[in-house]
Amino acid sequence: MENSINNSVCRIIVDAMGGDFAPQNAVLGAVQAVAEKRNMELFLAGKKEEILKTLAENNLSFKEENIIHCSEVIGMGDSPTAAIKGKADSSIVVGARFVRDGKADAFVSAGNTGAVMAAATLIIGRIPGVGRPTIGALIPNTSGISILFDVGASVDSKPQHLLEYAVMGTIFAREIYNIENPTVALLSVGEEESKGSDVVIQSHKLLKKTNLNFIGNVEGRDILSGGANIIICDGFIGNILLKFGESFVTFLKSRFLNYARKSFTNKLRVGIAKDSLKSILKEFDYQEYGGVPLLGINGITIIGHGSSTPKAIKNMVLRALEMHEKKLTEKIEISIKQYSNLQ
Amino acid sequence: MENSINNSVCRIIVDAMGGDFAPQNAVLGAVQAVAEKRNMELFLAGKKEEILKTLAENNLSFKEENIIHCSEVIGMGDSPTAAIKGKADSSIVVGARFVRDGKADAFVSAGNTGAVMAAATLIIGRIPGVGRPTIGALIPNTSGISILFDVGASVDSKPQHLLEYAVMGTIFAREIYNIENPTVALLSVGEEESKGSDVVIQSHKLLKKTNLNFIGNVEGRDILSGGANIIICDGFIGNILLKFGESFVTFLKSRFLNYARKSFTNKLRVGIAKDSLKSILKEFDYQEYGGVPLLGINGITIIGHGSSTPKAIKNMVLRALEMHEKKLTEKIEISIKQYSNLQ
Structure with missing residues (x-):
């Protein structure tokens, strides 16, 4: 009982x-x-x-x-x-x-x-x-959020692993973010199927054979423009990207402070801008999301x-x-x- | 004559x-x-x-x-x-x-x-x-600039290629940016020598044997904090990072515009903040640098x-x-x- x-x-x-x-x-x-x-x-x-x-x-x-x-x-x-x-x-x-x-x-x-x-x-x-568990990270974009898998659970992923991240990511986005048929893309250096590292080119072929909503490759610039609901990459790249993105926010804050220090007018300007900046950078605040699942x-x-x-x-x-x-x-x-x- | x-x-x-x-x-x-x-x-x-x-x-x-x-x-x-x-x-x-x-x-x-x-x-x-030419990109950081090699000349670089990028990057930074003994770092997912992809771990061993000013691994968060004068990575990662960074600037601009549209007070705030934002984002403007060399x-x-x-x-x-x-x-x-x- x-x-x-x-x-x-x-x-x-x-x-x-x-x-x-x-x-x-x-x-x-x-x-x-x-x-x-x-x-x-x-x-x-x-x-x-x-x-x-x-x-x-x-x-x-x-x-x-x-x-x-x-x-x-x-x-x-x-x-x-x-x-x-x-x-x-x-x-x-x-x-x-x-x-x-x-x-x-x-x-x-x-x-x-x-x-x-x-x-x-x-x-x-x-x-x-x-074969390999994966960690996802939420990235704000112009139309909502994307989820990037993998962001550091493992490096040197093989095509089969990237496929697994896509399968697990799809379920996560559907169940937790109520996205009915989440789009899945591979992160690469060009949209063409032939572009990318060997592993990405092989993964592209694999993903095409699934019934996931695979839309092909996206580039670095498509992450923040909402190119796909789920963006798949090796953990080595995902981890570097995530940390780079987080540091961008810190970098901007320090630049605004530097600018403010230069003159009284600048200080006033930044003082007035502060709220808008805070509200915008808040989207990048991990606390709102509260941790990431190890799928x-x-x-x-x-x-x-x-x-x-x-x-x-x-x-x-x-x-x-x-x-x-x-x-x-x-x-x-x-x-x-x-x-x-x-x- | x-x-x-x-x-x-x-x-x-x-x-x-x-x-x-x-x-x-x-x-x-x-x-x-x-x-x-x-x-x-x-x-x-x-x-x-x-x-x-x-x-x-x-x-x-x-x-x-x-x-x-x-x-x-x-x-x-x-x-x-x-x-x-x-x-x-x-x-x-x-x-x-x-x-x-x-x-x-x-x-x-x-x-x-x-x-x-x-x-x-x-x-x-x-x-x-x-073995392979390389393209470098200038990245502003808290203390000046870093140069990231490779940003897209080639993917699936071998350790010997990453070493070449480091050698060419050192000469470029010394001759063109007058940095006497430029620091060189490998981009990875941890500072420890044992962290990273297979290629990065092997490259670390190679770089240690050179007389370059190799300071070890840096992480994604160290790019904008000026962790090293020259940061070495495979072109697949460098290209994705560069395009992601460029899109961050575009993303921020669009977010400020969205914020401004919400109310008249917001519009005023952003109007006043505009100059500071412009001046800060200008650092990311490639025009100032005028193209990148293919070394x-x-x-x-x-x-x-x-x-x-x-x-x-x-x-x-x-x-x-x-x-x-x-x-x-x-x-x-x-x-x-x-x-x-x-x-």
Whole structure:
């Protein structure tokens, strides 16, 4: 009876020690999520004493039996695979084991990205048929958003992997962003099928054989103009692009400040422009989206930015809940099977 | 006697039919360059009648014997290799042949980029020891500029090619930008030597063995923060990054306009902010730099943006002159020899 009740709601374990402001932001975000949604069971993994202290300091309460004490912490700078092996009682390893053992449906962490990916892949494991999991990033564009896969889960992807990213991305965009028949494009250096790296040219041929809504290649300039709902690339490129884009926002801010320093008139101008600039650059703010899913793992895994705020953590939890309710993992498994022998 | 006079000055041939506003902008830019510098001999390659008409309409004069008539034109959309083979009397083919035959020291074109690259590589040929030529792009950063190599001359570069880009880029930055000992970095997904694609990991090992000022890997976020003077990547990534960066500027402008449309107060705000925004985004304006060199070709080759203005064309000619005077080609040949057997 106890068991059936537990299984009817979504069980999510949050890494309380993950991120630059742990446990503070993770704990606050988790409590906010619980306050907002009743149809889930939340767990906090981490140093119990520190979690309780954070709760007390903020006059908050959290079910004590749902605090899963872990004696170790994987730092943001730790080497991922070594940390997973060496720190068996860390919140990241324990969180992943909770999902593997069926005690939770989803794992949410703003901790060491590499370690979370390694734990998810090695401990929870991949969905049958998936060669490589993938991380997607939301990019604002002139007509809404695009999602870029992969942004750093793996490098030197083979055509079969890029195909998998496209399949998983399609399901994600359809289920979570309600895009009925999401367009899928390959990121390349020209629109022609013959343009691009060897891997991209081979991937193009593969994608044409699927029943995905594949619209061909797009170029770097098409990312922000909304060339496709889903844009597929190797994780090496996606990671560089994402970090470059984020730094563009920082760069612009610093340039506006420099400009303001030059004269009093400039200062006034920038002062007046500030609100418009803020409102525009807000679109690039990851907090609104609250973390990114690691698709292809046999259990929902959401990875957040190291500097995640409580709001970002809360949004990550709500995203995990939605992915569970919409049976993302099961749908990916069914869809990926279709293409397992495509060549 | 005639010959020795011709050889003492730099001879540059400009593609009059290249670019979206040909022959207008190319002709105007060439005339402006001649007016500014006396120590060069300029040629215009293209349809003589159209060139003369443009000169007449603008009340300009240009030495008629230096107008090299070409009956054909390679369009911006033509397939590069096919066009080079099929249009033997086009301005791009004739310009490249002028350099190959020793009648000019440099070729400048704002025409079909792929066709200019193909003509330069196939007709002029590579500098002995260079496996692949490379195109660099200037990127503004918080402390000045960085130069990104390669931005699209070739994809699927091998470690030896990335090494060549680093060698050529170092000479370019030193000679043209007067950076004494330019820092060189590899673009990757992490600073650690072990991070990145296979090719990047192998390239890192090669670069460490050179006497270049190699500072290791930089990430996408380090491009605009001035992580290195020269940033090396495969042309597939460089091209996507460059086009993404350019589109970011366009995207921001459109967002500011959208914001302004929302209310009268917003409109006022953006109106006041306009000058600051313009001044900041101007740094990303390619016209100031006037085209990019194709390094590794056995003769100076400068490629411009299709939408090059007369000012951009003029700057391309002056850049070609400077590269000739500083003996870039000869210096690259000497330097590249040093590393030809590095493994």
